[in-house]
Amino acid sequence: MIIWLNGIHGVGTSAVAEELRQLVAGSAVYDPEPVDAGLRELLPKERLARIEELAEGVRELPSWRRLFVETAVALLAEVPGPLIAPVSLPHQEHRDEIFGALASRGVPVRHFLLTAEETILRKRVDQLALVVGEKARNTYQRQLPEYRAAHDWLERDAYLVDTTRRTPRTSARTVADAMARGEGDCAIVQTPEPRGETVAAGVLLFDDEDRVLLVDPTYKPGWEFPGGVVEAGEAPGCGGVREVAEELGLRLDRAPDLLVVDWERPVPPAVGGLRLLFDGGRLGPAEIARLSLPGEELREWRFVSESEAVALLPGPRKERLSWALRARELGRPLYLESGAPTGGLP
Known part of the structure; x- marks a missing residue:
């Protein structure tokens, strides 16, 4: 199983993922940054320069989404599971591609959307910018219109967890409690991928x-x-x-x-x-x-x-x-x- 923690930069997905790992026995955090780095290392420089101009960089590539899925399946063969994936996912077509590919490999997904009031988000992003630089603020500003446009489908697809007045620990407990009730289940019926024509x-x-x-x-x-x-x-x-x-x-x-x-x-x-x-x-x-x-x-x-x-x-x-x-x-x-x-x- 994958517990997908979706949300805009600054909402706390990484912090909540680490707290959730301590609450869910056998779980591991799956941060796909090594997948990103591997693609950046392997792609020709000319191709990479064009890709880095895209809003999500290498994560907009179909090859990244395939590698994300295959890496997840490989990890689940090595750890008891589930995997906790704190990954921004504002595009519904990318959600369909990734979740469908996971379903075809027998890996179910529980989808949670972390949200927060915009004033609180901006304060958090400003604090992050002091630590990691303007990249944090730029990422937030880039993702903000994407998440606003994705509001309707995300509310239908994911279980919402408001982190505005919650610590990462209490947000993680909210996710764990919601999972125990069966919330966030993305029931996709998908047959295994064909091996031939x-x-x-x-x-x-x-x-x-x-x-x-x-x-x-x-x-x-x-x-x-x-x-x-x-x-x-x-x-x-x-x-x-x-x-x-x-x-x-x-x-x-x-x-x-x-x-x-x-x-x-x-x-x-x-x-x-x-x-x-x-x-x-x-x-x-x-x-x-x-x-x-x-x-x-x-x-x-x-x-x-x-x-x-x-x-x-x-x-x-x-x-x-x-x-x-x-x-x-x-x-x-x-x-x-x-x-x-x-x-x-x-």
Whole structure:
């Protein structure tokens, strides 16, 4: 297990983590600064110079998030656990990527957000600046708008602990007591990461304005089509229908029509494979009203236009959607490789 202590610089995550370590038997504090330092040491200087200009530095890299997860798993093999991670995490897409990867490795997360009144925070940061220099104040000023923007999703996702009038010791006791009540649990259902190429089936569903339905997974960044990995011995179309029923509570009354077959090139750590998109048809108002989400997998659904979808879908999914909509207009499926048609444009 990982006990994640989230919060803006100056709120006391490191001090609370050390106190919590003394309260939770077998626990260890996991400060990922050595992961940061290792990446800084290994990256070429030219690349590192560009990265250090980013708000979170190396922690904005996908490679950092992968290393954080793999290091956590390795540590949990060496210590009784749990790990206490005092790590700032204001970006929901980073939360999804890290927590989802941990879930796929069987590591649950308890998420706690430490907060404090802003006047108290500023006093603490001023005191830190006297000891460690202006870097403390600069970090706080950089993180402040990020945490303000993240307020809504953090309040929904994490258990809040106000440290304004608490010492690190009493804040740690508050976290420990909340854990005993089951607070902070991030229940994510995620299968182990595949070791070889996979076949995945997505289903496009439309409303009466021809907008397409997308879902927001809790276990990976970005939005997605309803669907998932096809099980062994399962027909892809049946896999897509099954996933729609599991994810949305919707049972399609017909087999969906194939729109796109996309061979996704393996680019480590992604294993690649075949990605199929099917046309699930148009949903009526009554069907839309009955849509329901499994909270441990999906947090939201919405109908969007193609241009809106481009801003929500990561990587090749946006190209896949564009060609799937083209195939729907043409009335015939298209074959793609890594999001692009072969043999000339249709």
